[in-house]
Amino acid sequence: MLQGLIRKMPVHVLDGQVQYNLKMGNEQIPLNALIGQKVALQFDGTIECTHCGKATKKSFSQGFCYRCFTKLAACDTCIMSPEKCHHHLGTCREPEWAEKYCMQSHYVYLSNSSSLKVGITRGDQLPTRWIDQGATQGRAIFSVSNRRISGLVETLFKEVVADKTNWRTMLKGDAPAMDLEQEQERLIELVYESLDSLQHEFGLQSITDLSDHNETHTFTYPVIEYPTKVVSINAEKTPLVEGRLLGIKGQYWMLDTGVINIRKYTGYHAKFTV
Template sequence: MLQGNLKKMSTEVSDGQVSYRLDLGNDSLVVNELLGQKVSLDFAGVIHCINCKKVTKKSFSQGFCFNCFRKLAACDTCIMSPEKCHFHLGTCREPEWAERFCMQSHYVYLANSSALKVGITRGDQLPTRWIDQGATQARALFRVNNRRMSGLVETLFKSQVADKTNWRNMLKGSSISMDLEHEQERLIDSLYEGLDSLQHEFGLQSIIDLSDENETHEFIYPVLEYPTKVTSLNAEKTPLIEGTLMGIKGQYWMLDTGVINIRKYTGYQATLTF
């Protein structure tokens, strides 16, 4: 039995095989070892803000209390829409935080999760970002010099390809293998004028094409059986989540009783029994 405040699972990859680790309280376990076993997560109804650690009645932006949600740069609208970054205007909520997390190199990538999608992430978050989205394949397209630039490039690609994962389809394991190198070439050819315009405005080195030095990464998730019907389990409505663990993908546990997004309940106090 493990007890404590939930956090997103950490991951490791070896030869494409994904391994998940859950830290709960002072303990840690490799979740892959629970496949096929009966498990339960009992939520105590207590939520601690992951920033200030205070008890909060409601979680905002996956783990923050309302006050932190309103004041932290990590919860600003530009986190979800990086093209709206306003650091250069001098209005960032936390300029020092932004220097560490936003004003550094980012990648724009293609991934195959439920289908082809475009996304962005910091340079130190690969392949973690791909795995958290449940991608079976992923390939970096460009390296750019800050978060705002990654958002501007992503916005171009959103005219041609989705930027969201259909999580229900992802959990059904329905993605078909794709030639991401071909998709990369097709999209860059289609969007060349827009990319050229951004480089003209921000400089040639603002967008580095990785076509000649990159590879497609593939991931295999620990899944015994994918659900044919995806039923979401809500810890707010049903504090005791029970079932046999059939698989792990993204940040989801797939039980024979339904699926639960572990990351959604960051900061929630829970007891895991297995």
């Protein structure tokens, strides 16, 4: 048994397969060995803000109380839309936080989760970012000097390729393998002139093409059976979440009773039993 406040599942890769841990408070338990067994999560209705620790009736932005949600830079609109970063205008909610997390190198990448998509992440977040999206392939295509520029580059690619994962499709099985190197070349050709303009605006060192210095990474997930129909479990309506654990992909558990996004319940207190 394990109990405490739920956190995003920590992940690592071993021999090509993603390994998951369930983290509750300061304790963790490996999950891959439990695939095929019946498990249960009992939610007791308690929610705590992961920043200030205060009790909250509702969780915002996956783990925050309303006050922190409206005050923290980590919850600002530019986190979801980095091209809207306003640090350079002097209006950032937390300039010191931004210096640590936003004003550092980021990657623009291609991944294959439900289909081909473009995305961005901090330089220290690969391959975790790909795994959290349930991607079976991932490839960094540009290194950029900060989060805002990564968002501007991503915006160019969003004109020619998706930037979202269809989580329902992702949970029904692995997408067909793609040649991400070939896709990279094709997409860059489509936005080359706009990329050149951005680089001219921000400087030659602001955007580095990784075409000749990178590789495509592949991942497999601990799944023994994919659902034919994806039924989402709402733990607020069904506090006792139980069933046979058929697999884990992204931050989702696939049970024979439905699927649940563990990350969605960050800060919720629960008890886990096998």
